[in-house]
Amino acid sequence: MTKSGATIPPRIGNWWLCEQLGSGYSGYIFRAKNIHFGKEVALKVQRIDHECPTNRYERFFYPALQGGKGMPTLWDSGYDGEYDWLAIDLLGPNLDSLFKESKKNVMDLRSVCCIAIQVINRLQFMHSRGVLHRDIQLGNCVIGRGTDAQTIYMIDFGFSKFYIDRNTGRHIPDTKVKRDFVGNYWFSSVRVHCREMIPSRRDDLEAVALMLIHLLTPGGLPWVRNGVPKTEAAHDRIKRAKLKARPEDLCRGLPPQFEQFLKYCRRLKFAEGPDYARWIHEFEDLAVECGYPASSAFVWPPPDPKPTVKLLRPTKRASPVDSQEVEGILHALARLKLDDRPILGQRTNIGSGAKRESSGSEKNNPIIISSDDENSNATHSVAINRHLKAAMLLKVARKVSGARDNKALAGAVREFIQVLRETHSRTLTREGFSVLDSLNERLADSAVRVQPLRTRQNEAAQAPARDKRLMKDRIWNLRCDVNTAQSNKALGQMVVELGVHINQSSGRTLTKDAYAFLEGLAAKLQATS
């Protein structure tokens, strides 16, 4: 007997049914044991004559997805009397139930970043196998069990589709003809849900963006607040609300990456391949810049929210921005002898973030990340810390660009190291890359056009499988060779190599050797001034 009262036999195929794990529109999922071997699986059971025979479709996609991280194994499938069944890996709870059970109004930023990294990764894999998911939602993301509990799995391929024609190898064609909506009310993209267009890779990604924004918004996305629509009129209201919601309104108060990600997905062309690596890096960077560990493991419940970077001031305070915090920031700025240029003016997202924090009604409602006071205070502090670090690094980049001789460059490199050390940087952020770019520009042959290091995505993607040891060895070599470089041009080339290696490393890590190289560079520039 199922929770909804339907009667299902105790045995289907070679499986004894145990407790029910979940249910959907078209069937039920049970924990089940093999009658011969005792192996445990999740058995997805559906009536053969169901009007929406999703098991039949899923059976078709599983083989294409086997072997990918976070893709469940299909162990067996078959028909037994009135039932169509699939035996798949037994997994843990879905993200929707984990979040609801936490009773929090919003999810913590670190968990959201981990979900972003892992789910984008899963989609990258599915898309690489020519498959669209087409029903991205929290209930279709489940965690593993036991030692695998930090991995997010994608399930429910009942709405999936091959977007690469398997005969021609071509992308499916777009068409202006309106089509029936396939997906879910909450997270399906505007194009698919409201404009009835054909889903492609961009729409899977937009659903991820909406899911992430939902998790960080108190009460969730505006159109989910009235629950599942029961009438066509209610469904139309959802579509209208979705259609008119601007990314900047949906993402107000969130770190800028979320708005940028949503806008990016909406700008993609129908058949365009998304830059998955870029967004995985963006969310990795965001987590690290906010002081969380450089790991995409989804740790639930979230551990102590305290950031690992040393804050400039204690985290506990009465109001989001108090005088003590401002004083701490001013001291840090004074120590770095900032000149009179606007410190936040170089990066539009920082500028708007700062504006938001100080503008009228939102004054007491800065970056909304958690309903938990202590969490949001801590996160707010690290966000300010992150902005401060960004401002410091941009200032160093400007100093490098304005340097007239090697002595001034040496001073700027020393300041760069000082900022990195003071902020306990283990990852080179986009502003850190700007410093390397400026260095490269000053040192390189002026006839050569300098390509930004951090955006050399293609180079990184095309690189052969990266051997970590080899990479370490190369940075070690740079550290040793910097002393013997014969010209500024050679030093510039070394800066490029360093940037490329860091960009290719997982988590864009600043190793001890990288720090030593920068120290050697400062010394060399000083010696040749």
Ligand SMILES: Nc1ncnc2c1ncn2[C@@H]1O[C@H](COP(=O)(O)OP(=O)(O)OP(=O)(O)O)[C@@H](O)[C@H]1O
């Ligand atoms: N392999 C599994 N291991 C553990 N739990 C699972 C597994 N597969 C599904 N579930 C649970 O059952 C729920 C419903 O699963 P699924 O989405 O595959 O069913 P469905 O009938 O296709 O649902 P819907 O009609 O809502 O799309 C999931 O949210 C999850 O909680």
